[in-house]
Amino acid sequence: MELFNFDPATIFSFFLTLVRISLILFLLPVFGGSILPRAIKGALCILLSLAIWPKLSFPGALLPANPWMIALMLVGEVIMGLLLDVVVRFLFAAVQTAGHYIGFSMGFAMMNVIDPMTGTQEPITGHVLYQTTMLIFLTLNGHLFLLQALGDSFRLIPPGGLLINPALGEHLLVFASHIFTLALKIAAPVIGSLFLVDLALALVSRAAPQMNVLFIGFPLKIGVGFLFMILIFTTLARYVGDYILEMGVMYEAILKSSG
Numbered sequence: 406m407e408l409f410n411f412d413p414a415t416i417f418s419f420f421l422t423l424v425r426i427s428l429i430l431f432l433l434p435v436f437g438g439s440i441l442p443r444a445i446k447g448a449l450c451i452l453l454s455l456a457i458w459p460k461l462s463f464p465g466a467l468l469p470a471n472p473w474m475i476a477l478m479l480v481g482e483v484i485m486g487l488l489l490d491v492v493v494r495f496l497f498a499a500v501q502t503a504g505h506y507i508g509f510s511m512g513f514a515m516m517n518v519i520d521p522m523t524g525t526q527e528p529i530t531g532h533v534l535y536q537t538t539m540l541i542f543l544t545l546n547g548h549l550f551l552l553q554a555l556g557d558s559f560r561l562i563p564p565g566g567l568l569i570n571p572a573l574g575e576h577l578l579v580f581a582s583h584i585f586t587l588a589l590k591i592a593a594p595v596i597g598s599l600f601l602v603d604l605a606l607a608l609v610s611r612a613a614p615q616m617n618v619l620f621i622g623f624p625l626k627i628g629v630g631f632l633f634m635i636l637i638f639t640t641l642a643r644y645v646g647d648y649i650l651e652m653g654v655m656y657e658a659i660l661k662s663s664g
Contacts, residue, residue, distance in 0.1 A: 414464070421463040421564050423454040425482055426555065432486035433551050434493055453552075461559040468564070481567040489554055491577070492655050493547070495584055496648050500538045500641075502588035504531025510599040511630035512623060530634065534591070534641070541642050547649045554656035561660040572662040580655055587648070591641060595633040602629050 427450040468475070508528030527535070542548070602625060610618040 417468040418463055419454065419458055421468055422458045422461070422559075423450065424479065425463075425558065425564065426450050426454050426457065428479070428482045429486035429489060429555055429558070432483075432490045434490065434497065457556065457559075461556055463559070463564055478564050482564070484569070485558065485562060485567050488573075488577075488659055489551070489558070489656065492580060492652060492659065493551065495580055496542070496587075496645065497535060497538060499584045499587035500534045500591065501527060501531045502584060503591035504528055504534040506588065506592040507531075507534075507595045507630060507634065510596050511626055513627075530630075533634070537638060538641065538645055541645045542649070545642075545646050545649055547645075547652070550649055550652045550656075553653065554660070557656065557660055570662065573659065576655075576658050576662055587644060591637065591644060594637050594640070595630055598629055598633045599626055602626050 427447075430450055430453070431446060505528055508530040511530065513528050513530055602622070606618050606622045606625075609616060
């Protein structure tokens with residue numbers, strides 16, 4: 406056996422597998438975060454490619470010979486990575502929206518922090534819920550569902566076989582509608598408790614006008630808000646777990662409609 410007797414079809418097959426994994430993995434929120442060094446992400450892509458390639462590889466004949474077709478294939482791979490990324494982003498967007506609602510009710514609308522993952526400013530309550538949701542997501546093996554969706558893409562969508570059609574848009578709109586529903590479910594206990602605090606303070610101000618309600622109201626609302634935020638963590642874990650179980654159905658619908 407000659408040491409350098411490589412089969413071009415085998416090399417092209419591994420190249421297609423590496424392209425699919427690297428482009429999708431760099432876009433997923435857990436594996437492609439900006440905090441992770443690029444060297445580690447690159448090593449992870451090569452390691453996963455070597456692990457997946459013997460079982461879930463593409464035939465080398467699928468690699469286009471035309472450079473323009475190769476560029477078009479890469480664009481399709483990027484779009485598919487964005488589609489897989491947007492599904493899990495819906496969950497974190499719902500949690501951050503709930504944090505905005507809670508922060509506004511507690512009086513933290515002007516207090517923002519920098520999110521190290523995205524580099525954007527968000528209320529401190531939204532940041533706390535985001536980090537808590539990320540820990541729950543990893544604890545419940547949500548990252549394994551992302552890898553499963555990556556493996557299913559090899560079975561359902563060949564390189565350059567992504568199709569943008571109305572069915573795909575309808576699925577995304579339906580999934581996006583869950584953002585505000587889930588955000589209201591998460592924030593409802595805290596908003597309801599703060600509404601009762603505002604109502605009680607309004608009654609106190611009517612009964613005792615000489616009392617400085619504003620001086621008492623701000624620390625009281627902050628304390629009640631954080632107390633109920635702690636109490637909703639169990640409910641948040643249940644919502645995250647239910648969403649992770651639904652992610653498989655979402656990814657299956659998206660991949661089948663775009664394949």
